[in-house]
Amino acid sequence: MYYETLILGLVMGCIYSATALGVNIIYGIMQIVNWAHGSILMIAMFIVYGATVLLGINPYLTLLIAVPVMFAFGYAFQDIVIRPLYLRERADSNPVGLLLCTAGLGIALENIMLMIFKSTPRSVSMDISLTYISIGFGRKLSLVKLIGAGIALLVFAIMWFYMNRTYPGKALRATAQDREAAQLMGINVLRYYNIAFGIGCALCAVAGVIFATFYTITPSVGTTIGSKAFIILVLGGKGSVGGCLLAGLIIGLVEAFGGLFFDSYTGQMLCFVIFALVLFLKPNGLFGKKV
Amino acid sequence: MNTSKKSTIVRLAALAAALAFVLVLAECLNSYYLQIIIYIFMFAYFASAWNILSGFAGQFSLGHAIFIGIGAYTSTILYVQYGISPWIGMLAGGLLAALVGVIIGFPCFKLKSTYFTLTTIALANILLLLVQNTRKLGSIKINGARGIQIPAVSGNSLAAMQFVDKKYYLYVILGMLIVVLAVCQWIKSSKMGYQLAAVANNQDAAESLCVNSRALKLKAMAISAFFCAAGGTFYAQVILFCNPARLFAESLSDKLAIVAMLGGKATVFGPTVGAVIVESISQFASARFAGTQGLNLAIYGIMLIVCIRFFPDGILPILQKLVRRLVARLRSKGETTK
Numbered sequence: 252m253y254y255e256t257l258i259l260g261l262v263m264g265c266i267y268s269a270t271a272l273g274v275n276i277i278y279g280i281m282q283i284v285n286w287a288h289g290s291i292l293m294i295a296m297f298i299v300y301g302a303t304v305l306l307g308i309n310p311y312l313t314l315l316i317a318v319p320v321m322f323a324f325g326y327a328f329q330d331i332v333i334r335p336l337y338l339r340e341r342a343d344s345n346p347v348g349l350l351l352c353t354a355g356l357g358i359a360l361e362n363i364m365l366m367i368f369k370s371t372p373r374s375v376s377m378d379i380s381l382t383y384i385s386i387g388f389g390r391k392l393s394l395v396k397l398i399g400a401g402i403a404l405l406v407f408a409i410m411w412f413y414m415n416r417t418y419p420g421k422a423l424r425a426t427a428q429d430r431e432a433a434q435l436m437g438i439n440v441l442r443y444y445n446i447a448f449g450i451g452c453a454l455c456a457v458a459g460v461i462f463a464t465f466y467t468i469t470p471s472v473g474t475t476i477g478s479k480a481f482i483i484l485v486l487g488g489k490g491s492v493g494g495c496l497l498a499g500l501i502i503g504l505v506e507a508f509g510g511l512f513f514d515s516y517t518g519q520m521l522c523f524v525i526f527a528l529v530l531f532l533k534p535n536g537l538f539g540k541k542v
Numbered sequence: 543m544n545t546s547k548k549s550t551i552v553r554l555a556a557l558a559a560a561l562a563f564v565l566v567l568a569e570c571l572n573s574y575y576l577q578i579i580i581y582i583f584m585f586a587y588f589a590s591a592w593n594i595l596s597g598f599a600g601q602f603s604l605g606h607a608i609f610i611g612i613g614a615y616t617s618t619i620l621y622v623q624y625g626i627s628p629w630i631g632m633l634a635g636g637l638l639a640a641l642v643g644v645i646i647g648f649p650c651f652k653l654k655s656t657y658f659t660l661t662t663i664a665l666a667n668i669l670l671l672l673v674q675n676t677r678k679l680g681s682i683k684i685n686g687a688r689g690i691q692i693p694a695v696s697g698n699s700l701a702a703m704q705f706v707d708k709k710y711y712l713y714v715i716l717g718m719l720i721v722v723l724a725v726c727q728w729i730k731s732s733k734m735g736y737q738l739a740a741v742a743n744n745q746d747a748a749e750s751l752c753v754n755s756r757a758l759k760l761k762a763m764a765i766s767a768f769f770c771a772a773g774g775t776f777y778a779q780v781i782l783f784c785n786p787a788r789l790f791a792e793s794l795s796d797k798l799a800i801v802a803m804l805g806g807k808a809t810v811f812g813p814t815v816g817a818v819i820v821e822s823i824s825q826f827a828s829a830r831f832a833g834t835q836g837l838n839l840a841i842y843g844i845m846l847i848v849c850i851r852f853f854p855d856g857i858l859p860i861l862q863k864l865v866r867r868l869v870a871r872l873r874s875k876g877e878t879t880k
Contacts (some may be wrong), residue, residue: 284656304554332851338855347602350659351803354796359843365836456789470836474792478667485660520671526664531649 252511253388260507261500262392262400265359267404268499270379270476271483272410273454279489281337282449283349287357289477290453295321295459296468303375310375310408310464311398317456328356329445337444337480357473364470373468380465398462406457411492427463447510462502482526488535498537502526564716566583568709576708579827582821583715584777591769591814596799597808598729599762602655604695605662607713608669609639609645613771614778616674617681618690621702628703632775636768641837644760646690649761663792670790690783692778705778711780716820717813718776722769726810729765738762742808800842804849806856815858820845855875 270292277285295317323534336349383391414420425433427442434440462476479502485497502522509518529537568576588610598600616638617631674687683690700706705711729735740748741755749755760786778784788794805816823845824838831837852859 282656332847336851345802347655347659348850348854350602350656351799352847355800355843355846355850357843358796359840359847361819364841366840369835402834413756481660481663482634485657514675516671516675518670520675523664523668523671527661527668530653530661530664 254300254359255392255532256507257504258390258392259396262396262503263386263507264500264503265400265403265496266396266499266505267479268483268487268496269406269454269461270449270458271499271529272406272486272495273451273458273514274480274484275491275495276486276491277448277451278411278453279442279491280423282489283333283337283353284481286354287450288353288455289473289475290357290360290364291321291455291466292462292476293364293470293472294457295456296463296472297364298456299463300373300375300468302364303355304315310377310460311402312458314457316324318406318453321456321459322449322453326449329448332356333448334441334444344530346444357477361470361473368470370469370471371440374466375450375463375468377464387521393465395464400508402457402461404531406454407492408497410454414492419446436483478530480520482522484535486529488537494537506534561720563718564712565778567711569819573708576712577869578822578825580708580715580780581720581825582817583712584773584780585797585801585821586814586817587715587719587722587773587776588770588798589817590719590726590807591766591773591799593761593802593807593809593813594726594729594769595759595766596744597669597725597812598735598738599759599803600738600808601660601759601762602799603662604659604792604799605664605666605792606766606798607792607795608662608666609643609767609770610643610774610794611669611673611786612639613683613774614775614784614789615690616771616777619684622692623683624692624745627701628775628779629701632772634776635771639767639771639774640764640830643763647760647763651756651763663795666790666792667797670792673786673790679729687786687788689783692784693780694782703776704782713774715776717770721812723814725765725769729762730780730810734758739808797842798848802854805856808856809856811842812856816856819857846870868875 253259265323273291274285277283298317298320299310299313302308302316303310332352336352339348377395379394382394384394384397385391412487415423421435422438423446424442425436426438426440426447430440458476462472466472466476483495483498483502486501487496501528502525505521505525506518509515509521544653564579567579575588588606592603592606595606613632615633616635617628620626620631620634620714621628646665650658653661673684676684677874678684692704695702695704698704698707700710703714729738737748737753737758740753741749741758746756769790774789777789781788801816802813803816804820805814806812820842824841827841828838849857
């Protein structure tokens, strides 16, 4: 019983942290809380649904469609809307305009999808949707969730490698640490901001593909998943890839065990309680560096 | 007569004209349009109350549904289970919300900008889940996610704050709006308003000039929470139903912020202008295209992006500039004809 909950919590934790990674990168580099995150994830889920239904391809292969599309979308949105705002608000001590701007994007996307697709729940079915595999001690777990967790971990590895070992990743981190100094070193800061936003949205798309394989797809699904991403963002501390993963695992476990000991409402509520406590006690997150 | 006195008189006359216009409108519209106008004024009221904390004091809250919900639930429980008039419940709910606001504000105001906003969202979500999950609190019935129905009274009853004729609701909310606007105007022109503006602009600088920022913010929070809760009571009396999904919803908190930001944050009349523009567009859209779910909210989102991108200070300053230009042109014309 506990064993099964533990594994389920860990698996869901991996998936949740992949969801949060996109927001975390954007927040870590640009200090913008991307409120449209959940809606972008929802759009990615609809892309997966559309591709599987219309083209009949495997949901996992839709990564090749969803990721570039969302990257382009993020790049363009940052370039057209956010960049001028960002330049204007840099001097402001309370930059809420950007927060509301992304919130507006989220509301617009969610409701445009609601207009087009109505609130009918949809789901993607695969051959392996109902396959359960043994995880030891006579317990079983859904295969798609395990594959999802695998993809999530792979994404974490790739992102870690990208941020720490490649030139663009290092440039991104340099921009996050000190804008002016990075500019003096010949880094085109604004272009890297576009890339950062693009990567954030592309990561949302990956999370969307993972969720689409086992979650019901509705236009309002983004809010449910998105709020978890924000909890993980705060818990993990900004700009820390490892912290994001650990925070995701904590939230996954809290939700699973809260659901086991009390009920699913309480499990969800406990996540928010932890969120509020961390905000009070350690506003930089459990694993974040001091700013 | 000096110009500042003149402009105050002109402003008061414009307000009186607007008020008279609304009152005349109330007489000749049917209940459907009255309902829309009531909603417009209700959101103007909520957004103005939100503006006291988030505009004047610069503490951007996205959890004001907490206070609306507390106000609605307090008065409803008092009325349904103890037979106490909603008017007293309104005061009780307001005081309770102000207390909750101070309790929330005490630890939260040490957080900086974005973190404060995130905390308010988290708190609103916690409260939503708590209320959805609580059937009974001691002997008080809360009914969880199902909510509380307010028994309808026949006719127009002032004591029960229930009216069959919708125009009385309009009078009530209009009175409440005028009170909150007067309070806003008073805050803005008093010493407190200047201190709040200083804290909103640069807290460290304000504190170095002996402004007690925390006490000020707590005061703003208490006032804002009180008015939001009183509005919550009105909201519950209009829909005669109290359910957590509507009253503690994140979308409600967002709406207050959107309306106030669009109209003009930290101005006295900005939220009202915002509510008139945003609500009438979204109500019209949802009435005209009733079959298309989500259209009015999609318009919201797009308006928000466009507005923040192109007029970050809101619509009110632009209107003021237009009026000023118009007045200047008229005056110069008058002088040339002389």
